[in-house]
Amino acid sequence: MSTASDLPPGAVDTGAGPSGTPVIPRGGGRDAITGAAREIFAERGYHGASIRDIAKRAGLSLSAMYYWHPSKQHLLAALIEESTYDYFHRCDQALREVGDDPADRLRALVRATVEYRVRRRVESNIGTQEWRNLEPDNRERLDGLRRSASQLWADIINDGVARGTFRCAHPDDARRSIVAACNAIAQWYEPSGELGLPDLVERYTEIALRIADHRS
Amino acid sequence: MSTASDLPPGAVDTGAGPSGTPVIPRGGGRDAITGAAREIFAERGYHGASIRDIAKRAGLSLSAMYYWHPSKQHLLAALIEESTYDYFHRCDQALREVGDDPADRLRALVRATVEYRVRRRVESNIGTQEWRNLEPDNRERLDGLRRSASQLWADIINDGVARGTFRCAHPDDARRSIVAACNAIAQWYEPSGELGLPDLVERYTEIALRIADHRS
DNA sequence: CCGAACTTACTGATCACTCGTTAAGTTGAC
DNA sequence: GTCAACTTAACGAGTGATCAGTAAGTTCGG
Numbered sequence: 001m002s003t004a005s006d007l008p009p010g011a012v013d014t015g016a017g018p019s020g021t022p023v024i025p026r027g028g029g030r031d032a033i034t035g036a037a038r039e040i041f042a043e044r045g046y047h048g049a050s051i052r053d054i055a056k057r058a059g060l061s062l063s064a065m066y067y068w069h070p071s072k073q074h075l076l077a078a079l080i081e082e083s084t085y086d087y088f089h090r091c092d093q094a095l096r097e098v099g100d101d102p103a104d105r106l107r108a109l110v111r112a113t114v115e116y117r118v119r120r121r122v123e124s125n126i127g128t129q130e131w132r133n134l135e136p137d138n139r140e141r142l143d144g145l146r147r148s149a150s151q152l153w154a155d156i157i158n159d160g161v162a163r164g165t166f167r168c169a170h171p172d173d174a175r176r177s178i179v180a181a182c183n184a185i186a187q188w189y190e191p192s193g194e195l196g197l198p199d200l201v202e203r204y205t206e207i208a209l210r211i212a213d214h215r216s
Numbered sequence: 217m218s219t220a221s222d223l224p225p226g227a228v229d230t231g232a233g234p235s236g237t238p239v240i241p242r243g244g245g246r247d248a249i250t251g252a253a254r255e256i257f258a259e260r261g262y263h264g265a266s267i268r269d270i271a272k273r274a275g276l277s278l279s280a281m282y283y284w285h286p287s288k289q290h291l292l293a294a295l296i297e298e299s300t301y302d303y304f305h306r307c308d309q310a311l312r313e314v315g316d317d318p319a320d321r322l323r324a325l326v327r328a329t330v331e332y333r334v335r336r337r338v339e340s341n342i343g344t345q346e347w348r349n350l351e352p353d354n355r356e357r358l359d360g361l362r363r364s365a366s367q368l369w370a371d372i373i374n375d376g377v378a379r380g381t382f383r384c385a386h387p388d389d390a391r392r393s394i395v396a397a398c399n400a401i402a403q404w405y406e407p408s409g410e411l412g413l414p415d416l417v418e419r420y421t422e423i424a425l426r427i428a429d430h431r432s
Numbered sequence: 433c434c435g436a437a438c439t440t441a442c443t444g445a446t447c448a449c450t451c452g453t454t455a456a457g458t459t460g461a462c
Numbered sequence: 463g464t465c466a467a468c469t470t471a472a473c474g475a476g477t478g479a480t481c482a483g484t485a486a487g488t489t490c491g492g
Binding site: 029060061062063064067068 | 466467468469470
């Protein structure tokens, strides 16, 4: 995602000037704001977070936020939008790299999802918890992407059932259970703990295949 | 749960006076407040809900809330506490009624959980979503109960693995996946839909047994 | 059966404070 | 001097909480 909303209204991309020298915002700019918002939204929730808290964490005045975003709501939406696009892109990529065997495809999607939930744990939780605080416009704009992601799972499971690779009687509930199990990881996983990401992926791949009632 | 906190500070139980005549709150009293809070907290979240909104929904003045609860936080805590106790009690009850076979016990716990998530769908979601908005005192007080409930699952699955009834390699992840799948029900289930509670229980019992890798 | 004393279950007004937002001014690199 | 990237100061609306007041009901001595 790289739309006009990445920039202040009417601004031109300052990532690199005409001379090739990057222009670095003195106060950390958009990244400082976004990073702080990510932390504070995750800690206290959208309504529990004030833009003063966010600005303080970013080391800027509260007005700096209004230079980069037109509103608090826009800040939340940008955060969720970026990470939702990222997730969808990763899933899409992962599925391009495997063949058409439903079990392989399910493995790929579980891997992409678990990796995302771990690597972007904070945004993950914001996306699921603060979704309801998006104003209708923003929510509707992202809803299509959400449904597409959900459809990726559904297609794989339905195909597997049709082919006899999966024997679960209720594909929709299998899908919801697998997704719920993967999503929950972001709530309990501690990156500093003993369990590494590859092991985690393997565990949840197995669980997903069992939920889908895979017979090898 | 029926503690002194059910009543205004310093008050004596008025459910039945010395003469046996009950005192009926004119405006609906505690129940009106609690019911409204349940709805508004569920709709907008703790910080998104104002006590004025809650009072308005209850058909009372804002001050009426302070007659029954010392604070907004206490109102949330009371709501979560009651439903958490209710859940734990139902689980406990369900497990008393079955023998010691791990599969039977898992079935009983899934049933109790799914029924709870459907029947008390709203409180369910408040409990999971607004947990973090409990102040430390309240959270710590309820944390023990939460851990006890989690232990119910762990004991059953560990026992099943020890006996060879369940063959999942990672009992903790199996537990978390089963719980996540059951909990998610409260987020998507529509009571007015076609899928009835008994069918739902059966579906999720099967999923849980597959996650635990039950061999019959 | 009366009525003073007391309790219950509220209301309305108001407090100090925080909220998101905005306008106007400042800084400093080019 | 220009313009991106800020800051300071303020606005009005809304927040949780407090408190004095009160209508309605209950209790109990006479």
